[in-house]
Amino acid sequence: MSEESESTTHDAPVTGASSRPVSIKAVPVRHPWRWVGSLVLLVLGAMLVNTLVFSQTQQPHQSGSRFGWNIVGTYLFSSQVLHGVVITIELTVISMVAGILIGVLLAVMRLSKSRLISSVAWGYIWFFRGTPVLVQIIFWFNIAALYPVLRLGIPFGPSLYTVDVNSILTPIVAGALALSLNEGAYMSEIVRAGIISVDEGQAEAAHSLGMSRLSALRLIVLPQAMRLIIPPTGNETISMLKTTSLVSVVAISDLLQATNSISAQNYDVIQLLIVASLWYLAMTTVLSIGQYYLERHYARGSTRELPLTPMQQLKRNIRHFKPAVTPREERMIGADHE
Numbered sequence: 001m002s003e004e005s006e007s008t009t010h011d012a013p014v015t016g017a018s019s020r021p022v023s024i025k026a027v028p029v030r031h032p033w034r035w036v037g038s039l040v041l042l043v044l045g046a047m048l049v050n051t052l053v054f055s056q057t058q059q060p061h062q063s064g065s066r067f068g069w070n071i072v073g074t075y076l077f078s079s080q081v082l083h084g085v086v087i088t089i090e091l092t093v094i095s096m097v098a099g100i101l102i103g104v105l106l107a108v109m110r111l112s113k114s115r116l117i118s119s120v121a122w123g124y125i126w127f128f129r130g131t132p133v134l135v136q137i138i139f140w141f142n143i144a145a146l147y148p149v150l151r152l153g154i155p156f157g158p159s160l161y162t163v164d165v166n167s168i169l170t171p172i173v174a175g176a177l178a179l180s181l182n183e184g185a186y187m188s189e190i191v192r193a194g195i196i197s198v199d200e201g202q203a204e205a206a207h208s209l210g211m212s213r214l215s216a217l218r219l220i221v222l223p224q225a226m227r228l229i230i231p232p233t234g235n236e237t238i239s240m241l242k243t244t245s246l247v248s249v250v251a252i253s254d255l256l257q258a259t260n261s262i263s264a265q266n267y268d269v270i271q272l273l274i275v276a277s278l279w280y281l282a283m284t285t286v287l288s289i290g291q292y293y294l295e296r297h298y299a300r301g302s303t304r305e306l307p308l309t310p311m312q313q314l315k316r317n318i319r320h321f322k323p324a325v326t327p328r329e330e331r332m333i334g335a336d337h338e
Contacts (some may be wrong), residue, residue: 020139071271075262076278085279091176091244091254098180099302103187108217110192119186128185134246136182138299140174140248175247182239195233226298234291238284255279 055066075081109121128136144165151159169177198221208217248257256274263272296309 013029020292059118066292067270067274068244068268071268072274072278075259075272075275080262081275081279084253084255085283086283088241088255089283091179091252092237092241093242094176095179095244096240097184099175099187099236099240100233101182102184103189105190106184106188107195110188110218111195116272120144120228125185125188128182133178133182134249137175137178137246138248140169140178141171143169143174152228171252175244175252179240179247183236186236187233190229190236192223194227194229195221197228198224202238202247227295227332230291230295234287234294238287238289240288241283242280262307 052067053065080252106121108125109117110125112118112121147165150163150165150168152161152163153159195217202220202224203213203216206220207213211219244254246255247254248260251257253261259272260275263269293309
């Protein structure tokens, strides 16, 4: 009995010592390849800045930067280039507004229970998505070769009004028409996907309240579908802005055509292409900012938290780096205010 008690008293300290948590030495994970990748990117960035800014031209009888930034600055805000920017913006706005309207109409037709209406919408989308937009621009520009005169009147009967097609379909009208019809085919699929994403019970509940199909679509379904429609629509708008450069093949004085006309006179092709690229980058940046805030607007009411805006993120970073105020300093600041 005494031996057992001695054994118990002897083992107790050992048990107590083993129950204490063992301290763990935390070793941070090393990421050597991140440093290597960052170093490579810094070197490549320095090389890019060097060739863009400091490299000199190798052409004989010429001096200055290889990219001719002085020439770029000369023509960046010239009247001819600014006029081309205005034409590009006009074509983008007209084509997107018309394309969205056509797309909504085609999406509703695709979802119709009528086989004929649905088939017509499908045929339209099949044709305009299956042919290049450049071909469509050239086709509408030369449509007067097929129909030199447009006659309006009784179907299969006498014409009451005739008009010269060339007087109506000017180059800019033909370009806008081709871009609008083509964009309508793509927008119809975007709108249809957004409408399908809304639960069918929403429309059924609207019908049970006595709302018509059109009212339910306009007031209930489409507002909820906008969360899915807005992001691809913003991408389509940015794509349309760049696609308008194709109208230069039919002698429309858009941004690309304006820079090409200038380079044909002074032979500074690269510099004028840089001018056009800078303007396209500026306009797409503005559109991207607008798309960001438009997505935030339609994301309200969702279960997810809205992302911070760039200004909110900046304020948060400033508060993060601001030194913390101790309770004693807070009392002293309050005493000073009193």
